[in-house]
Amino acid sequence: MISKYALVPLFCGLILACSAPEKEFGKDISTSPDQIRLGKELFKQQCSNCHNFEQDGIGPNLSGLTRTVETEWIVEFINNPQAKIDAKDPRALALLEKFKVAMPPFHALGEEKINSLLSYLHTYETVQAGEPDSVVNLIEAGIPDSGIRLELELFAQLPASDSVPPMAKMTKMEPIPGTDRLMINDQRVGIYQLVNQKPELYLNLAEQRPDLVSKPGWATGLGSFVFHPDFVENGLFYTAHTEPGGTRPSDIGYTDSLDVFMQWILTEWQAKDPASLKFEGSSREMLRIDNPSQAHGMQELAFNPNSKKGDEDYGLLYIGYGDGASVERGFPAISHNDAQEVYSSILRIDPAGRNSRNGKYGIPASNPFANTPGKAGEVYANGFRNPNRIFWDEQGNFYATDIGQHTIEELNRVEAGKFYGWPIREGAFVINPYGRLRRLFPLPADDEKYGITYPLIQLEHDELAAIFAGYIMGYGELKGKFLFGDILSGRLFVSDLSAGPSPKVESLLVVYEGKEMTLEELVGGRVDLKFGIDADKRVFIMSKNEGKVFLIK
Incomplete structure (x- = not known):
């Protein structure tokens, strides 16, 4: 395909x-x-x-x-x-x-x-x-059709934030913990709450942060948000957004021979009244990171949903941060930094702590590099090009999808302190970060010495162009299986992540108003696929093309 x-x-x-x-x-x-x-x-x-x-x-x-x-x-x-x-x-x-x-x-x-x-x-x-590009079909087996068809119904429509597609730039839809309040973002605007399936603007980020920029590119603006597990008591939630390079002094940067094109900002917000349908309260900037492009920045914020009060992981904030396209810019050392810095990493911080370099958040003592000289204590695991979605299963396994360079898309099972290969590996193949990035090579005989952890699932670009994680389904024909897809075409896939080291991947189609179709056919073009979930664990498919949200029945 x-x-x-x-x-x-x-x-x-x-x-x-x-x-x-x-x-x-x-x-x-x-x-x-x-x-x-x-x-x-x-x-x-x-x-x-x-x-x-x-x-x-x-x-x-x-x-x-x-x-x-x-x-x-x-x-x-x-x-x-x-x-x-x-x-x-x-x-x-x-x-x-x-x-x-x-x-x-x-x-x-x-x-x-x-x-x-x-x-x-x-x-x-x-x-x-x-030298020539790698040949296609490095992974020979194609993805079979599962025969499964997901029945969809239109659930919600976000207001247009532009006059041309993508009409609305949602990336995430999840409930406030402990409530049935369903929150969804538009990268250009802020956070909406769906009230009776109708969007009501909760946080106008464009107004609160006038330096917010959601163009150029797809991966800018309000990239992600997450509400604290105790939001109903403490009113705390977090956002990641972009501003132009040089807007404010950064906390983390890189060599000055590479331009700072964008800055990613992590902000903590505190609502005066957590029950209010419109945000009123205070905020504080926690972290500002220089980025060399509009891509591969702070694309994901999450709390471990399995952790309970008293657990070591409770209230610790996970952050997915990519390489900022530094490898493509010719500066692979920014990404390949042996956990000396936060780029190409999944981070874990304590929002309530203050022992970070800038004194605005904490470094958990249990982080793998917390007490290692010369390492960034924020880093939980590294070696990712663009860890755009992180999630956990009910057994506590931790996963991240990672968008590849030109050839391989990955789903990784994440463990503390592990290195996942980028920028010297793309999937289970060698890549030369100083050479031709479209060229991949077989693993060397002595590969074990590099200490690289390889993907649980790797798929080639003849099947999908940019992987994005959905959820492990809790109902229907896919119950217990992982639903994910291709951001661009909206092609959908399913896999049983508990089925061993190389779980089978199958594709599936959707049914809308009685007609079987692809998501491209449903939305009339480029899908810009995202997923959402509500308090009842119902899963939703979202398309930026028209700003529509569909419920998987």
């Missing part, structure tokens, strides 16, 4: 698919210094997370693009790439087959900005690719 969608910015799929033409292209592109400077800034914001001018990234190497491809074609592709694919354009189809993904339309940029981008791109000559 070839997915049509991608977590890529502006120019995914733009590179010459055939031999270089004889005619000279780009003669009509402006070389104005002012326009080039504007284009450089636009490229940094919109494109650099997935593209560079030396090698293929998530999208292709863009060096020499304007010198080898017709300007008109590039502009048409930027405005509506899917139209090129639908029209069976040979170049578009060849690139879709190579990269497996395409981008959404960017017609909203307008002619002036697109021309500025072209001016900047035209400053680069062609750089020839080095």
Whole structure:
């Protein structure tokens, strides 16, 4: 299966698919210094997370693009790439087959900005690719259809926060512990409460934090939230959001030779009246981290739902933090830091403590590196590229989904102090973080000496492009099994995580209003899949495309 969608910015799929033409292209592109400077800034914001001018990234190497491809074609592709694919354009189809993904339309940029981008791109000559990409089907067995069909019904609709898809940018929907109050976020706005299935704005984060930015990219804004297990008594909850780089002095950063594009901020909020349907109260910033891109930051906040008062883990906050796309930027040492810093890690902190470097939170004494000189005591486990969802099963096993670079998507069973491979492994394959990131190699004979823990489940990009965890189902035909999916296409999968070291994965479809279909068909395009759960453990499927929430019956 070839997915049509991608977590890529502006120019995914733009590179010459055939031999270089004889005619000279780009003669009509402006070389104005002012326009080039504007284009450089636009490229940094919109494109650099997935593209560079030396090698293929998530999208292709863009060096020499304007010198080898017709300007008109590039502009048409930027405005509506899917139209090129639908029209069976040979170049578009060849690139879709190579990269497996395409981008959404960017017609909203307008002619002036697109021309500025072209001016900047035209400053680069062609750089020839080095070693070839890895072949597909590194994991030969395909994913079979389970035959299971999930019946969905429309449950809620978030108000549009933009005029073009994604109409609403929800990432999480969970109840306040000990209540049936169901909370859901929009990354651009804040936190809503669903009252009788209707959204009522609980926390207007855009108003409370005017520096909040939810563009460019998909992984910015209000990335995650979580309510304290004792919220009904103490009124505490936590958010992770983004602001532009340099907005405030950071608590954690990196070499100054790499730009700070974004900052991720962890905030503690305290409601005056925990029962109120609208937040009133105070807040305090706990942690501010520099990030080199709009991606792979503080994407998940969670408390262990199995812990009880008196347990060592009770009230400790888990945080998933990725590599910030530092590897793609050419700075893999930021990610591969041997737990010396918080990047590419799952963190565990005590919000009530004050023994951290900035004195605003605590480092639990039981953390694996809490008392190790030269290590970041916050780190619980490391070696993740983008641990976008973390969760526990009823037996207490701890898991994290990790979005891969170009080839492998992972589900890991997480244990304290373990190293999960990134950026020297993608799945159970070797990757050279200083080389061609689309190239994977077999594990060496002496692999054990590296101390790497490998995924419980690894899937290749010919099956899905970006993994996202749902929940272990507590009802229906999937009871006891783990439901997850592909963020982009919305393709759904199921697995029994208790079935040994390599559990079987199967796919499934949905039924809506009596018709069997895919989620792409249901929402009319790119799905931007997320999952939610309520106090009765009913599981929901959410799509940013139209801001809809569907209940799995």
